[in-house]
Amino acid sequence: MDDVSLSYLLAHPGSLGLSVDQPFLLLAAAAAALFFIRSPPDAARRAVPLRAAAFAAVVASIAGINVTTRLPADQLTLVAAVDVSGSIENAALDWSQEYLRAVRSSLAPGDELAVVTFAESPAIAATASPDDDLPAITRPPGIAATDISAAIDQALGLYPRGSQKALLLLSDGNETSGDSRSRIETMRALGVRVHAVPPPRANTADIRLARLSAPAVVPAERPLPLRVVIRNSGGPRAAVLNLYLDGLLTDSAALALDAPLQTFDALLRVPQPGGHIIRAEIVSDGDARVENNSREASVVVRSETTVLLATRHRYSPVAEVIRRRGVNVTAVHPSRLPTDIEDYSALHLVVLEDLRARDLTDAAAVALERFVRVNGGGLIFAGGGASFGDREFHGSPIEKLLPVTLEPRRPRPGKRDPLALFLVIDRSNSMGFNSRIGTLRDGEKLRYALKAGVEVVKQLKDHDRVGVIAFDARPHEISPLLPLKTNRRKLLDALPRIVESGGTDFFDALVSAGEQLSQSRVNRKHIVLLTDGDTNRAGRGEYRALVEKLAAAEISVTTIRIGDNTVNLKLLQEISEGTGGSFHHVENAQMLPDLMLRDTSRAIRPLTPETQRFLPAFGTDHQVLAGTDESGIPPLADYAFSKLKPSSESLLQVDRSDRRDPILSVWRYGLGRVAAFTASPSEDAETWPAWTGFARLWSQLAFWTARAESDDDLAVEATRRSDRTNLVLRTFHRDDVGGAVTGELDAGDPHIAVPFSPREPGVYEATMPALSPGRYPLRVRERIGQHVREVETIVAVPSQPEDERREYAHGNDNQDLLRELTRRTDGSLGASAAEVTRRPKGSRTVSYPLAGILIPLAMAAFLADIALRRITSLRANPAA
Amino acid sequence: MGFTNPAAFIFSFFIVGLVLLYLWERQQRRLDVPSMLLWQAIPEAVVRRRRFQPDNLFWLQLAGMAALLLGLANPYLDIDFETGHDGRLILVIDLSASMQTVEGGTTRLDLAREQAIRVIRSMPLREIMVIGAGREPMIITPFDRGHESVIEVIGNLQAKDVSTRLEPALAIAQRASFQSDVRTAIHVFTDVPRHSVGARWRDGVSWWPAGTNSDNLAIADVQTTQGVLQNHREMGARIAVQNYGTKEKHGSLAVRVDGELVAQELFTAPPQSTQSFHFPQLSASGLLEASLQAEDALALDNHWRTWLPRFRPIRIALVGATPELANTMSRLDDAAEAIIIDASPSGETTGGADIVVYHHTTPESLPDDVATLLIAPLADLATRKPATELREAAVVDWNDDHEVLRGIDPRLLHRFASLKVLQTPPWGEMVLSAQAADREVPALVVGKPGSRRAAILAADLGSEPFLSSDREPLLLLVLNLIDWLAEQRSDVTVARTGDSKAIADPDAPVVEVIDPKGMPLYIDQAQLSLGLDYAGTYQVVRQDGTRTNIFANFQDSEESNVGRTPAEPYAATSNYAQGADSLKVNRGFGVWIYIAAAMLLIAEWIVAIRSVEHG
Known part of the structure; x- marks a missing residue:
């Protein structure tokens, strides 16, 4: 039988037993009877049991009595991989040392423990040999890296065949190089179980600059967007965030860190081309570790965005607004477009403005197509009907790369343009009376007003938009402005249910109707105001301003006074005249339906080319449109009809009665992006440069379409290691x-x-x-x-150094990794030393000889026996 | 002579106690005399000297106590045996790939062999152990006195196509020497420079360097490449060739697919340089073999095998998907080479799918036989509680190293319109996180709960126009995720030499494997794994007769960099175990002393009783 330590026995009391090497020798214990037979006659007789016990203990020791315990069936080879990298605190190293001692003492006899320490590379600190003492866990040079996979590889070489294999990983799991997950299959195949025990962290109140996010390459004319992510594992505290550019402090801000995660955005101007180092640093009192308080990001500022704009015009507003953004724009005549793809190598974007097919050579068209498809270049094709309707583009490379089809002419409208109409109906108390008999309260006025509204709703088409507001002293929106396709049923149900009540004030109702109509992107916008009395609101100045606003938005207002009340008809007249509408005074309410139908018919009459306006509206939400106010987009005098190709997106479009015609569309073609603007910037959109959103829209479009880097750009990034x-x-x-x-x-x-x-x-x-x-x-x-x-x-x-950055990047244990390593190898996470070494008992038995306990007991009993006899004798006979 | 348990002498206090007891008793006894007259002249000192006058009983008691103490200490005698032992010899022989380097008509392993045999023959009557060092150490022969048999074993050693790892082998050698009580010498035969192993190992070890030739050309890397937004059919290959030598090398690189030559390049490689060869659009599938034809010292790294997977669309089944998501996913056909095979509310017919996508649905448990993607599940997978929703959650942090994010700049993901607040399950790893207000939540979690991969995307793709040109990073993320989940399987495995592969067949007690040298190996259930020691093709023969292949490639830049600085052999000046030439055997006799103690106990008792009886 193997020998075992006493501490092991005491730690495993459950399976103790007794054994005797030479059982027959126990018979000699019978000689203890001598002590009872020949016992002292006096009080010293009490010494007999002591002597007998001493004698029995000696006999048992001679016979070889042992305490036994059962051991696991197989020998265990446990390799401890101890992380000594920089992210492990000094106190944690001491803890690891103690843990290893506890593991060693709980190993069963025959089990082996080897120790591998690791940071950047592993080192065998102790082999699985009983002669190898437990090493002192110290931190060597080169600690700013953690390679768990290398430690695993080293450990795998230390397992003998035939034993149970386990890997004890004392690490926080934050590996900075290697891939320990890739070793899982090998460990499973070899039967190695991983027990991971992350060392405890002494102080958890840590502030860590978790991430400094910046684009790797940025053009010289654009600001550098930075995002700083800060994690705080302690309580709220104040801190200072410093930003450095190439070692020089550029910005500093006081922060209140009152959440576990906070982000901060900044814009930095770095005009000088080449590589730069941005460093963000967070400073706060009481921070547990300062090594993870800063981060660096390498940024390459490439040359300014280079755009080639081909136009037949001497002046291009598009070129001008893009140039003002710091972009290098070269305007050329289309005939001078390069024909060799190499000549496009320095370009990020090509803009073709108002080109016709004959302006482009075939070679230039082929080069352009390759520039976009293969080289990822950007292309904006802007033009009106003369460009997009040019038949000679058919079959050319240009047609292939556009996101829209080239159509020769715009189809005849199948339906008239939609009308946006608001019915503003008086529902005051007085509307409950008869229009001719003022004292007869039969609801005639309101009834016919509502009937008129119903007739109008029935008359209009599905693509027309109708809203209804009933007002008394306040406006009550019955329906917002919606297409009748979705709204008709609701209006027909709701209109007849309006009842009279309250006073009369139509100002707010007109304001609300005007706002909604202003936001609708249709050419015809009309309000019909039905009332039987004067507004309660004084202040003609207010109305004057409102009328001007409605007129500016091209909203006509028809005002209808019902009944015999002639008070302040002038106001209604001014409203209608000021907005291009009509004024009617109807004494018989029964005439209202016909009147309203006639007025509506006038509102929907076809527009002449002189009055035709095309109002682009938003299509798909897109970053090109970010910050653009749809209601402010000016109308177009004309545009080229086209259709979207599959996979392309319409960002701006004109809403026709039966279709939506794309004005600005985009898509990806090969590796590049293409945008099509189907209106001539200089003719159809002639008034656009006066629009405040013009520069934003075109610059955003240019930056989005342009490729990030040209063929000539290059970026060099350096990472420093020790x-x-x-x-x-x-x-x-x-x-x-x-x-x-x-x-x-x-x-x-x-x-x-x-x-x-x-x-x-x-x-x-x-x-x-x-x-x-x-x-x-x-x-x-x-x-x-x-x-x-x-x-x-x-x-x-x-x-x-890169290793250091990765080493201190984390403030917590990588529980995900540790969990996966242990789960997939049937190991454990966070187990105690005893749990790591615990295995089911087998048939192997080890013993601990009891002689080491029995003999001292025998000596004590012997001395006590002698003392008792001497003292008893002394008392009995004190004389010598 | 010595004591096996010298700590027993701590119990000497019992003997001290016995003496003190005697002295105390003596002090207590009084002697009645009729007159002090005769004693007045006796000097005090004389009286005092004669105070200690132990009787026979005391001596018996002392003898008994001393016997017990001595027995506990267990004395032993050393007996020298002249064993005629001249000590032991441990030979550690490097069997790694670089030992196959040709050195003037022979190989480094042959040189090492010759050196080892010379050492053996120079040291007669020694027990010899041979340890092979490769990826793992291996005891070739335990201590053996038969020199000729050991020499024969050394003569049959074969180098393996694996990396060198000397330290574990040295650890075994050191341990073996510690366990030996005689002088043990360790000799190492390797091409690894002595200074490259730790001081712990090189002290006390004789070192025999083998080889210096630096002339080596190697295939450093083979990558199959697929261009941005290109599909699988347009896969190409990039092959890096490295010249480790100090001279210019000429050679040719041939590429074959399923045995058919598809490309060949002649090249000239400057010294210490790397060249890259690109073969775009191979438009083929099957076994790709790259081979170098060049005169160099190590042929092992002149070949490479990889697999061009046969094109097969990824089959996706949608469960509970909203019409918007179903419509969008169906348009992935071109980009992801994916086809939607089923879209049902409750997932009754997901068989045959590579990935099951649950949208707004939380399954009772994740299927084990198919990859799973949960998109914006309404209930948390672990807690089953309804998941709350965050709007406009900005992407805040991510795992740079995860392959799901390869080629994606997560900054450009910006924000998610709608995000479910979920917990990371035990099997999951958070790859992407988002923030709303001050709260950070996982946006994408991936892992392997069972035998297949799974992912949870908290963002509701049904609300995201991820096919828009404005959301290309999100589209790339979805494509990467589908690709990672699908884990296109084949009956072919490409691995590196030195790896271990689990190949146990639960249906067969033993699995037959044909190694690249044509030798059959038998892997049983207890062994479970196959170590890939050689480059080439391993054929795993299943019980039903089908075969699957494992292509093992040798790739190790340190091994391929075979050049060494010339060095002289190093003779160790000390050994780990400084044992004598003789063998000591301990003979303890504590048991006999216990017997004497027992007899003394009886004797003392009898004497004590008699003295009482006689007054």
């Missing part, structure tokens, strides 16, 4: 599938040669000796296919 600096160079040449790239870095004299190796298409990597933080000029020589060029740029080396 002993080296990695450079990653990205080209944006779409033909780059791996060429030869070399560089020369100016870090003093002599310059440093940088040999880049291809990592993936368009991405090259180089490793060089460690560089100090700062910005360095880099000359890059590329040979990609037939494309050879030299470019100078600036590479910015961050101050925070």
Whole structure:
């Protein structure tokens, strides 16, 4: 039988037993009877049991009496992987040491414990050998990284065949390199169970700058949008957020951190092209760890967005507004559009304005199509009927890349343009009387007014829009302005149910009706005001302003006075005259239906070309339209009819009676984006430059459509590690599938040669000796296919090493990873030392000899026996 | 002589107590005399000297107590055996891939073999253990006195196509030497520089370097590539070739698909350089083999196998999807190569699907035989409580390293119009989180609850125009997610040498595997896994006769970088275990002392009784 420690026995009392090596020797204990037979005659007789006990203990020790316990059937080899990286606190290392001691003491005899410490790389601290003492867990150099997978690989080499295998992972799970999840299948296949126990964290009141988000590449003319995410695991506190650009403080803001997660946005201007380092830092008193209080982001400011605008006009308002945004716009005649795709390499966007097919050569059209489809370039095609209706575009590459079809002419309208009509109906008390017999309360006036409204609703078409407001002293909206297709039934039900009540004030009703009509994007907008009396509201000035507003919105108002009340007819006349409507005084309410029908018919008569206006309305919600007020979009004098192609989206459209004609549409074509504006900016949209939203709309459209990087752009990002600096160079040449790239870095004299190796298409990597933080000029020589060029740029080396950044990025344990490692290997998470080593008992037995306990007891009993006899003898006979 | 339990002497206080008891008793006894006259002249010191006059009983008691104490201490005698033992020898031989490097007509392993045999022959009458070092250490032979048999075993050693990991092998060697009571010498035969292992291991170890040749050309990496927004049919391959040597190399790279040559490139590689070869639009599927033809020192890394999956659309079943979502998902056909095979309110017919998408539905349990995507479930999966909704939740944090986010800039996801507030389930990992007010909630959780993958997208795609050109990052996220969930399976596995693959067949007690060298291996239920020691094709033969393939590739830049600085062998000046040339055997005799103690107990008792009886 194997030997076992006393502490192990005491820790496992459940399966204790007794065994004797030489049982027959126990018979010698019978000699203890001698002590009882030949016992002292006096009080010393009490010593007999003591002597007998001592003798029995000695006999038992001679026979080899043992305490036994059963052990698990198989030997366990436990490899402890102890994380000693920077994210583990010093107190946690001490804790890990104690935990290992507890594990070791709870191992069954024969079980083995090996220890691997790891940070960036693993080291075997103790082998699974009984002769190897438990090592002191210390933190070596090179701790700013955590590679759990490497530790697992090292541990897997320490397991002997045939034993039970377990991996004890004392780590917070925040791996910064490697992929431990990829080892799960191997561990499962080998039968290794993972027990993860994250060391406790001493102080949880930590503020951490969790993320500094910035685009990797930004054009020189755009501000750099930054977002800072701060996590606070303590209570509310004050802090200061500092922003640095290339090491210089650019902004500082006091913050109140009163939530576990807060985000802060900022815009930074960085006009100088090349690489830059943005650093965000959060400072607060009482923070547990300061290593995770700052983050850096590498940003490459590329050259300004370059746009080529081809137009037949001498002046282009579109070019002007885009240029004012800092974009480099070159305007050329369409005949001078490049025909070689290489000539588009520096461009981000091409705008074609009011072009006809004959303005473009075939070669230019082919190059443009490839520029968009293959090279991801952006294209805006703007023009009216002369452009989109030019038959010679049919079959050309231009037709293929547009998001709309080219139609020669606009179809005849199948239906008239819709009418937006508001019925504003007086429901005051007086409307409950007869229109001719003023004292007869038979509801005639209101009844016929409502009947007139019903007839109008019946007369109009589904695409017309009708709203109804009934007013007394206040307006009551019966229905907002809605298409009759959805609203007709409701109106026909609701109108007859209006009853008379209250006073008379139609001002607010007119205001409400006017607002709704203003927002509707239809050409014809009309209000019919039916009342039998004067408004209670004084203040003609108010009405004057209202009339002017309605007129400006091109809303006509027909006013109808019902009955014999002639008070203040002038007001109604002024309202109708000021808005281009009609005034009627109807003494017999029964004439109202006919009157209303005639008035409505006038409102829906066809518009002449001189009066025809096309009002673009929003289509699909899109970032191009962000911040644009739909109601402010000016009308178009004309536009080219076209149809949306599948997968394209209409952002602005004109609502016709039976269709919606796209005005501004977008889609993705190949790798690029294309926008089509089916109106001539200089003719159909001639009044648009005066519109306050014109610059916003066109600049947003240009930035959205333009490609992010041109073929000539390149970005170099540096990451610093303790002993080296990695450079990653990205080209944006779409033909780059791996060429030869070399560089020369100016870090003093002599310059440093940088040999880049291809990592993936368009991405090259180089490793060089460690560089100090700062910005360095880099000359890059590329040979990609037939494309050879030299470019100078600036590479910015961050101050925070990448390993360190990743190491301190987390404030909490990676419970997700630890849980997955343990769950999928049938291990445990957060178990105690005893639980980690606990296994079902098997048939193996170990023993602990009791002689070490019995003999001291025998010695004590013997001494007590002697003492008792001597004392008894002394008392009996004190004389010598 | 010595004691096995010297701590027993702590109980010496019992003997001290016995003496103190005797002295106390003596002090208590009074002697009645008729007159002090005769004693007046006796000096005080004489009287005092004669005070300690133990009787025979005391000596018996002392002897008994001493016997008990001595027995507990368990003394032993050392007996020397002249074993004629000249100590032990442990040979650690590197069996990694780089040992196959050709060195002037032979290989590094052959050089190591010759060195090891010379060491053996120079040291007669030693027990020898041989440990092989590769990905894992392996005891080739335990301690054996038969030198010729050991030499024969060494002669049959084969290098494996795996990385070097010397430290575990050295750990085993060190442990074996600690367990030995005789002098043990450890010799290491490897091409790994001595300074690259830790000081803990290299002290006390003799080092025999093997090889210096740096002339090696290798296929460093093979990636199958698919362009942005391209479909699977337009897959290409990019092959990186690295010249580790110090001289310019010429060679050719051939690419075959299912045995048919599809491309060949001649090249010249400058020293210490990497070149990349792109083969776009292979328009083929099957086994892709890349091979280098060049004169170099290590042929192992001149070949690569990978699999171009046969095109098969991802089959998606929709459960409970709103018409808007169903319509949008159906338009993914071109982008995701996905087809909607079923859309039912309750998911009765989801069989045959690669992914089941639940929209506004929380299933009782996640199916184990198909990947699952929950989109905006109305109830939390874990708690079953109705999920509250957040509007306009901005994306705030994400896991940069997860493959679901590959190629996506999560910043551009901006915000979700509608987001369900859910908990991350135990199997899940939060990949994307969103914020509304001061609250952070998971937006996308992925994981593997059982044998298939699952994901929960808290954002309601039914409210998002994710096919819009304005929401391309969201579309890419959905495509990535579908691709990740589908986990297109095939009967082919591509792995790296050194990996272990689980291949146990629950229906068969033993699984037969044909390794790349044509040797049959038998994997039983107890073993469960197959270690991929060699590059090439492993054929796993199932019980029904079907075969599945595992393509094992060797890829290790450290192993391929075979150049070494010339170094002389290092002779260790000390060994781990400084044992003598003789063997010591301990013979303890504590039991006999216990017997003597027992007899003394009886003897003392008898003497005590007699002294009482006689007055």
